[in-house]
Amino acid sequence: MRDMTERAVSQTATREPQGSRARALLKGARDQFLRHREASVLIVALVLGAYFASASDAFLTHANLVNIWQATAPSAIVACGIVLLLVSGEIDLSVGVVAALSPFLMHYAIDFYSIPAIPAIVLALLAGTLIGLINGFVTVVLKVPSFVTTLGTFYFITGVVLTTSHAYPAEIPASVDNAIGTWLGAGDWAHLAWGLIIVVIFHVVLTRTRWGLHTIAVGGNPLGASESGIRTGRIKIGNFMIASTLGAFAGLIEAFRIHTIDPNLGGGTGLMFTAVAAAVIGGTALAGGSGTIIGGALGALVLAELQNGMNLIGISANPYFLILGAAILLSMIANVYLTRLRRGGRVGR
Template sequence: MPDIGDDVRDSPAPADVTGRPAPNGARRGATWILLRVRDEFLRRREASVLVVALALGAYFASASEAFLTPDNMVNITQAAAPSAIVACGIVLLLVSGEIDLSVGVVAALAPFMMHYAIDYWGLPGIPAILLALLTGTVIGLGNGLVTVLLKVPSFITTLGTFYLVTGIVLTTSGAYPAEIPASVDNQIGQWLGAAMWAHLGWALVIVAFFHVLFTRTRWGLHTIAVGGNLLGAQEAGVRAGRIKIGNFMIAGTLGAFAGIIEAFRVHTIDPNLGGGTGLMFTAVSAAVIGGTALAGGSGTIIGGALGALVLAELQDGFNLIGISANPYFLILGGSILLAMIANVYLSRLRRAGKTT
């Protein structure tokens, strides 16, 4: 009587699509490739927030049929884009060990500067917009000089700037909204926020540019070095002061640009357009949720943009399924805490050599 084990031992190996037996080495190779892809994905700081963004999208799509409609997609991108744009500058500052609390009010001031330049000073549209952007750059320069040269902590410097710029906006505008000048609203407005997908286009271009700047240039390398080990970076010849001042200027410019495109989107210039601290805190939250460490030395531009997307999904999804906006802040606070705990834990694993 034949042994059952003989049948098992003598049975042919599973055949592949060509009809030939598939060697165990091929299966092991495929498994190894999958594991490498998984490890490479998990090694990315953006991985966790990308999973969260997709999971939220799937949940809200199943909870509300309106979530995936084209109009709602436009709403989400328009809500996420300003925060994603400002988050690019915030990530650079946080990585270099600084922070800017004034970007929200810079976003409120910039469209007023455009309005004053056109309606009161007689400048053409494009120079007026460039002047508005330059205003944000100059404010960032001032923040950087006070922080670097006078050794004032950036939290205090930019907090003072926040109140100064708020006073300028409210005093010069009388705390009343203003109309966007017709010369730019009709000609340039479609490109700068009035068109349906303009916000998304600008956000993608800016995020892509600063991702390359951060990951592929000396400026990004020096930013990481300054935030990770200031003394070591200085001894290696890195001009830390120039890096920090430059990042303050970038953040101020991006804040001004975010305010301009928001003004064109809503077709008015409001003293509260930048949301005061709202835009700033949303951008910082997006950066932290996306994997940027508040202690400096590490971060990701794409993660900050995905963090802005997550926050926009939460706000939009809550509205669609009829949940009060109040729990949004509970979830936001919990998300920031969880993101920081995860960042600290993963950093310890990396230092211990337990992750690739």
């Protein structure tokens, strides 16, 4: 894309005098900006960071930065799966409770069935994958809209978590309360590392692999994608499985971080809504066909900064929701407007 703009700029430059060269450069910059929707979210994240840093000395301290990335990582990780699903034209409302379920499964496996630590963790993750498979199967094969399918699994899994745990928190099993726990979330750096690794992996998956391209195709033109021979059902089911597995993983690292297994992790729907909000603020359209992983991760960062910063400068947590609501509405309006700009052909020619 860059070389195209450069070419366009140089063509204009050879044909026209100096004055319009600056204008061409400006137009090129605007086109780049519109094309990389993540850029606007990055700017918001930076401006927010600068504002809170100037308003509170505590904001840029090491301890607070740890707080911010620990709040960012789980929603960014879940947002990766949500973005893939939204791009392929589906949604998953159950990821948040899968996150609550997976540490319990690890706990049950270790403490009730004497399964060793690592296999128990793998089991908890695979249970997430299986829930994704079921979500995908019901949606794709039985043709229930994913909103309804995952609303059903959301309540069902909530029921499973609350019944089996009797709605009481559990302790982290001893066999994982060691280096494993540190690596998987108890360590200060663990959230940052996992968040970055997973975001980079799924950014590459969405933008540089056949899977990502077909995900966009399936969401952008479902009929056309299947006419091209893409197995659309497989792509969708796969993305449900990825989203649910990431949900399970986010639940595990959160359990290790707070050092307890909480049946109301993230307030039940909290993690899911934060992740969807992050994806939407990051420029992902609910209609399918477009969205970015980096945007979703930056969206998660913006939300974490807001919550943290407002806390630091002494605003009560309640206006946070006002700002969150306004941010979602504004970014969606901007999204629709930018899409129309592009469709109108005023960008990128």
